[in-house]
Amino acid sequence: MDYHSPASFAEASALAANATGITRFLAGGTDVLVQLRSELVTPDTLIDIKKIDGVRDINCNANGSWTLGVAATGAEMSEHPDLGRDWPGVVEAMDLIGSTQVQGRATLTGNLCNGSPAADSVPAMVAAGVTVTVTGPDGDREVAVEDIPIGPGKTSLVQGELISAVHIPARGDNGGDAYLRFIPRTEMDIAVVGVGVNLRLDGDTVTEARVSLGAVAPTVLLVEDCAKSIIGSTLDDAALDTLAAAASAACNPIDDKRGTIAFRTEVAGVLAKRAAKIAYARAKGEQA
């Protein structure tokens, strides 16, 4: 295994573009090292991106949007004084992943590029409308988070491409987000179902919404029917029931030891309602 620690994303991209065999990028390593140790994936080329300037930064831009370096950890996101005030759903979703020790290393970008349909931070990012900068041999492009995973363990990135920054939109007024997952324990488990909701209000009425489901399909889903079911409503019981039905209808899950198809389909609706209520309360400035 060749180990590289380039000083720029362009250099990292060139290394990957010219590499043969299996290439992995190393940020927090909480998936890459597990795969390496269990001999599931032994990279021929390992490119550590943590020597690149700014990869640990969490910056609020002048317009209120956020730019996160690809090696900013879950612990750093949770400890940030302002990020969680703007985007509590994104920060809480990231914080649900693994133990204190894992939080000290794990990153949003790693969670995204691992390609797990059950990745906790991904539905929250999709709901929030997060985009990433992808650096490749031909330069940079902006990609929506929902367009990165294309199947379990697979991403739309091609050889030589890597994510070089994470962009979270400005929170703006009267908005709120939330992420909830179901696990059979209280901590340290993988989502059986995850739901991210992000919405904006005008008075009591929902004017914008994005709803995302995790662990119920081969990739995290952005479900437009869910958003439509609550836009224009005051999140009354009828709207919540329509939302739940739309969430369940969008599910295409597998049966496995952690949950059956029927269970996941049902719980997706239940969690969609609960997450929407939390996001709504947050948008109204209430504690939730």
Added chain:
Amino acid sequence: MSKFHVSTTVNGDTVEYLCDPRETLLDCLRDKLNLTGAKEGCGTGDCGACSVTVDGRLVCSCLMLGVEADGKQIETVEGIAEGDVLHPLQKKFIEHAALQCGICTPGILVAAKSLLEKNPNPTEEETRYWLAGNLCRCTGYDKIIRAVMETAEELREAS
């Protein structure tokens, strides 16, 4: 395969080693530096027996490569006591018999010390969540939690 020269600081001492890029920090601590306090329980970041701090941040040393330690400040369980004087957490673990086989204990001591440095007055719930990544199959956790809570109280009174 070429080896990497790593220069790092462990428990305040500057150390150097040569490592293969596949070797974890845990491998390097145990096999090259003879610091065998950190244990390999699972090797996949689930059990916390290999916990150390890197630049003050609690991590699993099995989930970090030895080459990544270059230029970092590493603290292991060997650095907790000052010479023959045990850290209050260590004394309290003995007093409470908060260990049986002892494999998890170095990781739990490092993790608990890290908690008390960040939060000198944790609730029991906060302590349990903080230590959720440190598995113990002997004690049932009760004595561990009591030992940490009492140490926290003692350290607050002392300061």
